[in-house]
Amino acid sequence: MKVRVYVSLKNGVLDPQGRAIHHSLEGLGFAGVNDVRVGRFIELEVADTVTDASLEDMCRKLLANTVIENFRIERVAS
Amino acid sequence: MSAFRSAVITFPGSNCDRDMADALEKVSGTAPHRVWHGDADLPEGLDFIALPGGFSYGDYLRCGAIASRSRIMQAVIAAAGRGVPVLGVCNGFQVLTESGLLPGALLRNAGIRFVCRDAKLIVENSQTLFTAGYSAGQTITIPVAHHDGNYFVDEATLDRLEGEGRVAFRYAEDVNGSARQIAGVLNQAGNVLGMMPHPERVVESAHGGTDGRALFESAIRGLVAA
Numbered sequence: 001m002k003v004r005v006y007v008s009l010k011n012g013v014l015d016p017q018g019r020a021i022h023h024s025l026e027g028l029g030f031a032g033v034n035d036v037r038v039g040r041f042i043e044l045e046v047a048d049t050v051t052d053a054s055l056e057d058m059c060r061k062l063l064a065n066t067v068i069e070n071f072r073i074e075r076v077a078s
Numbered sequence: 079m080s081a082f083r084s085a086v087i088t089f090p091g092s093n094c095d096r097d098m099a100d101a102l103e104k105v106s107g108t109a110p111h112r113v114w115h116g117d118a119d120l121p122e123g124l125d126f127i128a129l130p131g132g133f134s135y136g137d138y139l140r141c142g143a144i145a146s147r148s149r150i151m152q153a154v155i156a157a158a159g160r161g162v163p164v165l166g167v168c169n170g171f172q173v174l175t176e177s178g179l180l181p182g183a184l185l186r187n188a189g190i191r192f193v194c195r196d197a198k199l200i201v202e203n204s205q206t207l208f209t210a211g212y213s214a215g216q217t218i219t220i221p222v223a224h225h226d227g228n229y230f231v232d233e234a235t236l237d238r239l240e241g242e243g244r245v246a247f248r249y250a251e252d253v254n255g256s257a258r259q260i261a262g263v264l265n266q267a268g269n270v271l272g273m274m275p276h277p278e279r280v281v282e283s284a285h286g287g288t289d290g291r292a293l294f295e296s297a298i299r300g301l302v303a304a
Contacts, residue, residue: 013230014255016190062147065140065176067183068230 129170142172182231188255211292
């Protein structure tokens, strides 16, 4: 089974990378972009027996740093 | 007095481990043990553990994230809990925050660029194991070389760190966007110090500066006295 983990910076955490991308978009003439935040997308291939609790544990222990990041787990039927 | 027993941990991608070992040997007179990240145990009876700078695991995932979950770090965390002094410099600081030994996180520099230059630091607290050789308010010059040194932690924790004297060093000017220009922080017990600047790069006159020497001398003297 495929699992997608989305890791994003918490509100209030400065994202200089997102800011640089925002400036670059403006430089290309795209109007109306109010903000850009960069996150991380991790795809896992796991056995069906892996529990939600175990996936959440993986996120808390390694995939995300919960001091600065939020995470969201999505199971994808294969 | 028995010989000073220290260890320098090397992770895949560490690149300041030799400088750290050299500085510890020059200042203490005894060569440190060199410990590999995959080792299960630290040598017995250590007086000091150093986590060096570099790019452990290629900075994959987050700087210091994978190193902080390596086998040897379980032993380092246990040693820190017993009161063994632990110094983390640059990537070592990132490993300490990722491992939970120090609060907060180190984000990409606010100016996006890698910063590599001498930085002026203010010694905020000279009553610690690592800073007793300096005086409070003293300005020292220590080089920085990092891309992710922007110290971040919530406001309540910042207030607590300041109130408890756990800000060891502050940048004299904004270097990387760090909250309250913090350059180095201590754990609550005061035996774990993380800092982005590199004291091991300024311990002898040939380095062009010696302001880092007192940090190692402080720790060695403090331990001998204790």
